[in-house]
Amino acid sequence: MKIKMKKEKIVMAVTIGIACFALMLVMFMQFKVVRQTDITAIEDMRESDLRVELSEWNQKYEELNAQYEDVMSKISEYQTEQESDEKTAQLLETELEQLNEALGMTNVEGEGIIIVLEDKGGTQLSDGETVKSINIEDLLIIVNDLFAAGAEAISVNDQRIVAMSDIFNIGSGDNSFIRVNGERITSPYIIKAIGNQNYLESAVIGKGGRVDVLKGLGHEATIEKSNKKIEIEKYNGTISTKYLN
Amino acid sequence: MIVIAILIGCILGAIIGINAPVIPYTYSTFLAIAVVAALDSVFGGITSVLKKNFDLTIFITGFFCNSILSIALTYLGQRLNIDIYLAALVVFVGRMFTNLTIIRRYYVEKWVEKRAEKAKKAQEES
Structure with a gap:
């Protein structure tokens, strides 16, 4: 009887303990929620206000x-x-x-040819005639022929031939000299041209080719073909316009 | 023994409750109403002990069923868009006050009786 009573008491204690446990658990969880959600402003509002x-x-x-x-x-x-x-x-x-x-405002390089003309004007030939100097017409024709053969850049004694370049003869007779881009140039005349080397060469040699003609007259002329070595300097002057609008 | 069980249960519940994850604010209403229902059951239990008709089964079932039912009613109220938990609150808190009154009366009467007895004893001695 006593043991039974004790058992009942234990069951009672355990169940009440569980009940207390559940109660306190829920209570403290709720406390925590209320403490953490500190939104008193919202709590004070009516539902319509909240809406x-x-x-x-x-x-x-x-x-x-x-x-x-x-x-x-x-x-x-x-x-x-x-x-x-x-x-x-x-x-x-x-x-x-x-x-x-x-x-012509930049230095360029590429495939092309170099023509070197050495003026032998004034030397006596065997038949008693004197050799006529290389004049601007020869240079003009060579440059023009080279352009016609597809040259993309040409310089004469490192004077780049551009749109406003002039090849001009100053003076007369023995005192004349050639001016390119306003700069005086003298023999040997070195003409560099960038383009297809074969086309360029064939434009100035052969029948009617001006270089061969000059050779025939007694001047010294060499043509150097190059695959990639030709370097042509940029135009040195300034391009200023006065009448162009 | 029962006191020890109550203490252990309370301390364990408090510790776990403090360390439990925070539940969303939306569900806090359910917890609150469950707490009130459980407290009501506790006071009812104390009253029945004083009245000497305490039954453990009834107490435990009342404790849990009241909580769960109040939560269910609150949920239903939310679904119906009517605050049923207010009604549950009124009932539970009202009953809590009634029970508290009974407990108070019991102890006050006991105290008054004791004093009367003491006075009687003193009178007899003198």
Whole structure:
């Protein structure tokens, strides 16, 4: 009887203990929740106020979202624009380079020929005649022939032949000299041309080729073909325009 | 023994409750109403002990069933968009006060009886 009583008591104690445990557990969890959610402002509000507030915030959120999307689309627009700007800038740069090359504003090198003419004017030939000096017409014809043969860049005694270059004769008789780009040049005349070396060579030799003609007259002339070695310097002067608009 | 069990249960529950993860604010109403229901059961149990008709089975079933039922009612109220938990709160707290009154009366009467007895003894001695 006594043991039975004790057993009952133990069961009772355990069950009441469990009940207390559950109660305190839930209570403290609740305390914690209430302590952590410190939103007294919201707690004090009525539900209708909360609804109004909520809808306001919702509206604000939507507005901000729309703004955000607007800004994002603008940014992407700017980015694409920037990219295209870069492309145009690159394009312009390459174009500028090409133009500079064509204008003769840059040093260039490539396949071509070098013609060296040594003026033997004034020497006595065996038949008693004197050799006529190389004059500007010879140079002009050679340069013109070279251009006709597809030369892309030509220089005479390192004076680059550009659009406004002049090959000009100053003085007369024995006192005359040749001027290219305003600079006086003398023999030997070194004409460098970049282009297909075979075409260029064939333009100045052979029947009617001016170099051969000059050779026939008694001057010394050599033609050097080169695969990649020809270097032509840029135009030294400034291109100034006064009447061009 | 029962006192020890109560103490152990309370301390364990407090420790675990403090260390438990925070439940979302939305569900705190359920917990609160469960706490109130459990407290109501406790006071009811104390009252029945004083009245000497305490039954462990009834106490335990009442303790848990009241809590679970009140949570279920609160949930239903949320679904129906009516604050049923207020009604449960009124009932539970009202009953708690009734039980507290009974407990108070019991101890006050006991105290008054004791004093009367003491006075009687003193009178007899003198």
